[in-house]
Amino acid sequence: MQLAAKHFKASASKALLDAQLQKALGNVEKGFIGKRQKAADALPEFDALRDNARDIKNHVLAHLDLYLEEYERNVVAAGGHVHWAETAEDARRIVLDICQKANARTVTKGKSMITEEIALNDHLTANGIEPVETDLGEYIIQLRGEYPSHIIAPAVHLNKDQVEGDFRRVHTHLPEGRDLSEPVALLSEAREVLRKRYFAADVGITGANFLIAETGTSVIVTNEGNGDLTQTLGKVHVVVASIEKIVPTLEDTAQILRVLARSATGQDMSVYTTFSTGPKRPDDPDGPGEYHVVLLDNGRSAMLGTEYQDMLRCIRCGACMNHCPVYHAVGGHAYGSVYPGPMGAVLTPSLNGIEETGQLPNASTFCGRCEAVCPMRIPLPKMMRHWREREFERNLTPLTSRYGIRAWAFFAKRPRLYRLAVSFGMPVLSLLGGKSRRLHSLPFAGGWTRHRDLPAPEGRTFLQEWAQREALKQGSGH
Amino acid sequence: MSGRDTVLGKIRASMRVSGPDAERKAAVASRLRDTPTGVIPARADLPAAGQQELFCAMAAQFGASVARVNDYREVAAEVSAYLRAHNLPAEIRIGADPRLKDAGWDLEKNLELRHGASDGGDLAGVSHAMAGIAETGTLALLSGPDNPTTINFLPEHHIVVLRESDIKGDMESVWAMLREQKGKGVMPRALNLVTGPSRSGDIEQTIILGAHGPRALHIVVVA
Known part of the structure; x- marks a missing residue:
């Protein structure tokens, strides 16, 4: 997709x-x-597992080069091939090359954000190879020429009547009635429809939820079986997987699996957790004849050792x-980037640069729910703040924002002046609030009051309240 | 410079490590050698009979049906009964698992067994699981001629036979079994952990069973 993060405000208004x-x-x-809450509540060890999952990944990131080498050794030992891609372009070229060597006309795809x-x-399409998305949500959006609006529920922005319309438009070989x-x-x-496509496909492409260094295994987690x-x-x-998908061992995989499905869909386990190691063995009646892994960096190595490493x-x-x-409020497409939501607001500037994506880390109220539910305890609001800085x-x-922030900083750095200004401003705003106790418009704040009222201040300022409470505490001997 | 050297070089540059130093190497080697287990939920910390009951209850909770039989010789009758109850033809796809050689097939004269990988035309397939995981009602299935992977995904109905004594509390116990069978660091081509029948929530977040994999999962636990 074309990066359109700089149109976030316009897209959000439309959404x-x-x-x-x-x-x-x-x-x-x-x-x-x-569903997530229920699954988390049903597992007393959930938070301890989150801590451990965080620690495992921190350990991996501190030793990423070594685990990647170990992983590669074990993939090769199992008869697989490892390809290293520094950029997205490298990865595209490598995958196309594999497909062309296999004389592929169609490829099926499992759901993969990478x-x-x-x-x-x-x-692939530009080079005469037809990619067929097989995850139901991905299939639907492929029919519509869209891209995912959510990383695990790609068609969550659609209603069933829209899907019905697409199926009638495309599946013309089926009865109209x-x-x-x-x-x-x-x-x-x-x-x-898709059953036939699996059998006709020459190459199957999937992502990976984990790459296990100990065994050279890739893991996918799905519910559909596609x-x-x-x-x-x-x-x-x-x-196709990015370099940070590495986990050291099967045991480490089990730790993170226990928080993955619960955090995603509220399931204890997704239906299918599949561990793949190398191609078909000599006595195997089924499975792929070749097994390739494309390891993608695409900007991730540059995040190591920075405030975005987490x-x-x-x-x-x-x-x-x-x-x-x-x-x-706005859905995933408004973000105009591959990865929407809070994780996208942090990751997209890292991958694409802050110049084009500055609106994303600003598209947050800093309410903190994302960090509160993150199974890997990633401090998302803090990192969005770093991007704003x-x-x-x-x-x-x-x-306008710069001047606004400067003006605020001027007062904030001068407490007496700040207090004076506030003690003067409060009664004025309160008076302007009138009977409704709401302000419908304010000079210099039209952007705010165009969409909502500002509640008129009641009583004293926060600092005055605070001072009084402290005084009361002192007085009562605490 | 190859892509490999470039990527590894960039990682090392960002982390300010010149090359793999001894201390980092030792940390990686010890984790790979010792495979520490971390947090294992107490849920399945039960005596064997309790783990077996928990497995059956969890599997049922996630949409599988479960039957228990006393002997391998009763498996064929259970399979036939399942097919009849679901108005399915008396045909199954099955691999070469030796544990299922003498499962009473001779007693079910009408039941047709098709051996080998599934070609997509089978309504019902039978596999033997390597293990069951009580914690989540999950089956562990290994690829190979005994239990071709296609049988796990192509038939509409997947019937999985599981030895009661192979029901373990947690995933970690299955890793131990795998290492004992295959050796440390060695995996089958595919290990499938299966928890219930296939499903999708991609249309309006409504969960529907029977997406691309089996619409129904039936587990036969053999005492």
Whole structure:
């Protein structure tokens, strides 16, 4: 996809007025938050597992070069091939090369955000190879020529009647009068259509949730079984994964698996957790004849040793966006980047630079829910703040914001003046609030009051309240 | 410079390590050697009978059906009964697992067994699991001629036979079994952990069973 993060404000305004989208977004809160909470509550060790999952990834990141070498050794020992891609372009070239050597005409794909990041489908199509997305949500958005609006629920921005319309438009070989009013009918139809594609495909491409150094294994976690059919039925299996997917051992994988599905969909385990090691063995009746792993850097190595390193712990569960009030309001497409929501607001500037993406780390109320639910305990708000600082230092922030921040800083650094200004300003605002106790418009704050009222201040300032409470505490002898 | 050297070089430069020093190497070697287990939920810390019951209850909670039989000789009758109950033809796809050689097939005269990998035309497939994980009601299946991987995914109904004594509390116990069977660091081509029948929530976040994999998962636990 074309990076369109600098249009975030315009896209968000449009999204707020899109009735279909707003209806569909209701499913995010309904579908994810309660389920995650229930799954977390049912496991007393959940928070201890989160701590351990964080520690495992921190250990990996501190030894990433060594674990990558160990992983590569074990993939090769099992008969697989490892390809190193510094950039998205390198990865595209490597995958195309593998497909062309296999004389591939069609490739099936399991759900993979990393292949979205490297825009693999467009590259294959441009070179005469047809990519077929097999995850139901990915299949739907491929039919629509869209990209995922959520990292684990790519079609969450759509309603079933829209899907029905797409299936009728594309599946013209099926009877017109068929009943597609229920999701189950839509799923069955996709299942039938895609079954044939698995068998016809020459190459199956998947991502990976984990790469296990100890055994040279790639792991995918799915619910539909499409990823498994993709990688089992193709003659060649290509895994595209970024370098930070490494975990040391099977035991470490088990630790993170216990927090992954619970945080993502509220399941104890996803239906299929598949560990793949190398190609078909001599006595194997099925499986791919070749097994390739493309290890992608694409900017991640540059995040190591910086204040953004913690972001590399991310396991792409989607909990941060599922709990984000901004994501709930505007959906994933408004962000204009491959990765939406809070994790995208941190990762996208790291991968694409802050110049084009500065609006993303600003698209947060800093409510902190993303960090509160992150299974890997990634301090997302803190890192968004770091990006805002980078943006300010580099004079990328809009002029009005810069002047506003400067003016505030002037007063904030002069406490007496600040208090004087506030003690004067408060009664004025209070007076202006009138009977309704609300201000409908304010000079220099039209951007705020255009969409909502400002509540008029009541009583004293925060500092006055604080001083009085402290005095009371002292007085009562505490 | 190759992509490999470039990527590894960039990682080392960012981390300000010139090359793999002895201390870092030792930390990696010890983790790979000792495979520390971390936090194991107490949920499945039960005597064997309790783990078996928990496994059956969890598997059922996640949408599988579970039957328990007393002997391998009763497996064929259970498979036939399942097919009849679901109005399925008396045909199954099955691999070459020696544990299922003498499963009473001779007693079910009408049941047709097709051997080898699935070609997508099978309504029901039978596999033998390596282990069950009580913690989450999960089956562990290994690839190979005994239990071709395609049987796990292509048939509409997947029937999985599991020895009661192979039900373990947690994933870590299955890793121990694997290392004992295959050797440390060695994996089968595919290890499938399966928890319930396939499903999708991609349309309006409504969970529907039977996506691309089996619509139904039936587990037969043999005492």
